[in-house]
Amino acid sequence: xxVAEAEALALATHVLEEHGAPPDxxxxxxRVLVTAEMKGHPSHGLYRLPLLVERxxxxxxxxxxxxxxxxxxxAVLEVEGSAxxxxxxxxxxxxxxxxxxxxxxxxxxxxxxxxxxxxxxxxVETISAMGFVGIALSSSEALVHPYGGTRAMLGTNPIAxxxxxxxxxxxxxxxxxxxxxxxxxxxxxxxxxxxxxWARDAAGNPTTDPRRAKAGAIAPFGDAKGYGLGxxxxxxxxxxxxxxxxxxxxxxxxxxxxxxxGDVFILIEPSLAPGLAARLSAYLxxxxxxxxxxxxxxxxxxxxxxxxxxAAARRNGFEIDQCLWEDLNALSSSRILAFEGQGS
Amino acid sequence: xxVAEAEALALATHVLEEHGAPPDxxxxxxRVLVTAEMKGHPSHGLYRLPLLVERxxxxxxxxxxxxxxxxxxxAVLEVEGSAxxxxxxxxxxxxxxxxxxxxxxxxxxxxxxxxxxxxxxxxVETISAMGFVGIALSSSEALVHPYGGTRAMLGTNPIAxxxxxxxxxxxxxxxxxxxxxxxxxxxxxxxxxxxxxWARDAAGNPTTDPRRAKAGAIAPFGDAKGYGLGxxxxxxxxxxxxxxxxxxxxxxxxxxxxxxxGDVFILIEPSLAPGLAARLSAYLxxxxxxxxxxxxxxxxxxxxxxxxxxAAARRNGFEIDQCLWEDLNALSSSRILAFEGQGS
Numbered sequence: 001x002x003v004a005e006a007e008a009l010a011l012a013t014h015v016l017e018e019h020g021a022p023p024d025x026x027x028x029x030x031r032v033l034v035t036a037e038m039k040g041h042p043s044h045g046l047y048r049l050p051l052l053v054e055r056x057x058x059x060x061x062x063x064x065x066x067x068x069x070x071x072x073x074x075a076v077l078e079v080e081g082s083a084x085x086x087x088x089x090x091x092x093x094x095x096x097x098x099x100x101x102x103x104x105x106x107x108x109x110x111x112x113x114x115x116x117x118x119x120x121x122x123x124v125e126t127i128s129a130m131g132f133v134g135i136a137l138s139s140s141e142a143l144v145h146p147y148g149g150t151r152a153m154l155g156t157n158p159i160a161x162x163x164x165x166x167x168x169x170x171x172x173x174x175x176x177x178x179x180x181x182x183x184x185x186x187x188x189x190x191x192x193x194x195x196x197x198w199a200r201d202a203a204g205n206p207t208t209d210p211r212r213a214k215a216g217a218i219a220p221f222g223d224a225k226g227y228g229l230g231x232x233x234x235x236x237x238x239x240x241x242x243x244x245x246x247x248x249x250x251x252x253x254x255x256x257x258x259x260x261x262g263d264v265f266i267l268i269e270p271s272l273a274p275g276l277a278a279r280l281s282a283y284l285x286x287x288x289x290x291x292x293x294x295x296x297x298x299x300x301x302x303x304x305x306x307x308x309x310x311a312a313a314r315r316n317g318f319e320i321d322q323c324l325w326e327d328l329n330a331l332s333s334s335r336i337l338a339f340e341g342q343g344s
Numbered sequence: 345x346x347v348a349e350a351e352a353l354a355l356a357t358h359v360l361e362e363h364g365a366p367p368d369x370x371x372x373x374x375r376v377l378v379t380a381e382m383k384g385h386p387s388h389g390l391y392r393l394p395l396l397v398e399r400x401x402x403x404x405x406x407x408x409x410x411x412x413x414x415x416x417x418x419a420v421l422e423v424e425g426s427a428x429x430x431x432x433x434x435x436x437x438x439x440x441x442x443x444x445x446x447x448x449x450x451x452x453x454x455x456x457x458x459x460x461x462x463x464x465x466x467x468v469e470t471i472s473a474m475g476f477v478g479i480a481l482s483s484s485e486a487l488v489h490p491y492g493g494t495r496a497m498l499g500t501n502p503i504a505x506x507x508x509x510x511x512x513x514x515x516x517x518x519x520x521x522x523x524x525x526x527x528x529x530x531x532x533x534x535x536x537x538x539x540x541x542w543a544r545d546a547a548g549n550p551t552t553d554p555r556r557a558k559a560g561a562i563a564p565f566g567d568a569k570g571y572g573l574g575x576x577x578x579x580x581x582x583x584x585x586x587x588x589x590x591x592x593x594x595x596x597x598x599x600x601x602x603x604x605x606g607d608v609f610i611l612i613e614p615s616l617a618p619g620l621a622a623r624l625s626a627y628l629x630x631x632x633x634x635x636x637x638x639x640x641x642x643x644x645x646x647x648x649x650x651x652x653x654x655a656a657a658r659r660n661g662f663e664i665d666q667c668l669w670e671d672l673n674a675l676s677s678s679r680i681l682a683f684e685g686q687g688s
Binding site for chain 1: 450573636644645
């Protein structure tokens with residue numbers, strides 16, 4: 001079925017408010033989940049809301065927490081997340097650091113013990129909109145095996161980079177696993193085999209059975225290089241945030257553990273070289289206009305497709321699984337019935 | 345033939361001093377080139393020395409320059425490279441910023457218009473040895489085509505990350521191309537075909553002919569994700585250093601153009617969480633000890649193999665092409681004849 005952005009935001013916000021979130025915390029957490037849906041990444045979307053509610057009910061998420069901030073150094077804001085919503089804790093930290101960036105030139109927010117951030121793109125888009133370059137890194141449960149290894153030892157360890165230009169910012173957001181674990185779950189739910197090379201089972205053997213893969217490990221993207229990047233992010237996040245390493249991380253996928261992963265945000269003022277922002281957007285336009293491998297499929301710049309999907313979803317709403325929508329309504333005392341277009 | 349580290353350092357230093365480099369500049373530039381040889385990366389090694397000498401003779405490298413530094417913000421040191429040796433300009437900037445990192449927590453050095461850095465690993469190793477996390481990014485000539493594209497639009501845009509631990513630091517150093525351009529040159533020199541998927545010719549068609557690939561474009565590593573990372577590094581470096589974008593970059597491969605690419609170094613003080621450094625090294629040990637895909641080939645951590653090779657080269661010397669060694673001697677007035685072992 002199809003729902004409108006405003007409906008989805010209203011329902012998700014309402015559910016969170018009814019479970020103890022202040023209106024601004026509920027609105028931000030809802031916005032991050034709904035934006036992922038609109039960008040075509042349901043693995044980071046509303047299906048996480050019932051889990052979040054369950055975590056609030058079990059007391060491992062505190063919907064009122066903004067985290068506790070302290071300046072670890074002149075340009076480093078260290079945040080103890082205190083079980084708050086990931087987006088609320090991160091946004092509060094970024095907004096505290098941002099006014100200092102014109103003087104400092106560069107600054108860092110480290111977060112530990114907050115909940116799942118959702119898509120990292122959101123944060124670097126926020127930072128880019130402030131006029132700064134943004135880098136976001138995050139750690140997770142052990143889900144990825146090393147290149148040449150067979151056991152899950154690394155998180156999916158995403159990195160996002162946002163660079164403002166004279167037009168749209170460049171927005172890169174990638175997990176260092178070959179696919180997100182959500183994709184494996186989706187294959188399992190729809191009874192399809194996964195391609196060879198994606199995953200190993202709990203015994204370390206290659207598998208095309210997504211149910212076995214869920215208990216095993218996903219491959220890193222890009223062979224040795226992608227593994228190296230994922231491992232470097234694993235260490236960077238732990239070294240900067242003081243957070244747990246993948247084998248000891250809990251609480252991003254389960255309903256009962258406090259979340260002890262880490263997040264890192266770097267904000268940087270761009271060079272003041274004359275005409276720079278226009279040079280950056282002209283370069284991206286030249287990349288898009290460069291010859292493509294397949295006629296009719298133009299070269300894309302990271303973030304282009306998500307931006308197109310979000311714009312279309314703003315106009316036309318977006319598809320959501322009817323059962324999920326019913327589940328979300330069941331979490332709310334006031335059912336939102338004003339579906340826009342119907343059909344499945 | 346095989347040469348000893350000390351011989352290679354002495355010869356390279358001598359050649360550079362004879363071409364106008366102060367002793368400390370010559371020693372550092374020589375060290376960076378020889379270390380690449382010892383780590384098994386001759387594409388960043390001594391074969392670049394004759395080119396460097398030619399560039400000095402043509403006046404596009406100034407061996408005396410350390411670059412000109414100014415504080416663009418409290419935590420950002422902006423360096424105009426003024427045609428200096430890449431390693432000298434970078435090292436001078438890093439050493440100027442480093443004493444401020446304990447107070448600042450994080451700081452940035454941007455460099456433009458310096459010459460080729462050589463392997464980025466050197467810089468993050470230097471930063472790690474100071475006790476800081478290091479991130480290094482660099483741009484280059486357009487050599488890499490976009491994912492889904494056919495024309496060289498991006499640099500090979502390497503990233504290096506160094507994280508100190510209680511044992512060896514993690515040292516990641518990767519180009520975002522599927523192979524270095526030096527590897528393509530090596531295939532061409534030895535008359536072998538390159539594997540499918542590595543490169544396209546000047547017309548944008550896939551090729552396995554390394555000579556055609558040299559005039560064309562290399563593929564990004566890791567498909568869309570590796571391309572995205574490379575493009576983000578392209579924009580990051582230009583946005584922070586104010587340097588040229590790949591299609592306008594010159595001077596890292598040719599002998600006549602001033603070098604106008606950019607480099608970025610981020611130094612960060614790790615978290616002071618108790619026992620953190622030991623946790624990081626214990627985690628890396630667990631990754632190395634985790635089950636491997638192929639019996640007898642243990643899982644590696646980025647930097648392990650280079651460290652092993654360098655240690656072996658310290659003991660036993662390293663192989664170098666006899667013609668190259670002769671060429672290097674020909675650049676020096678005092679021929680270094682004390683070859684260690686002979687043979688080719």
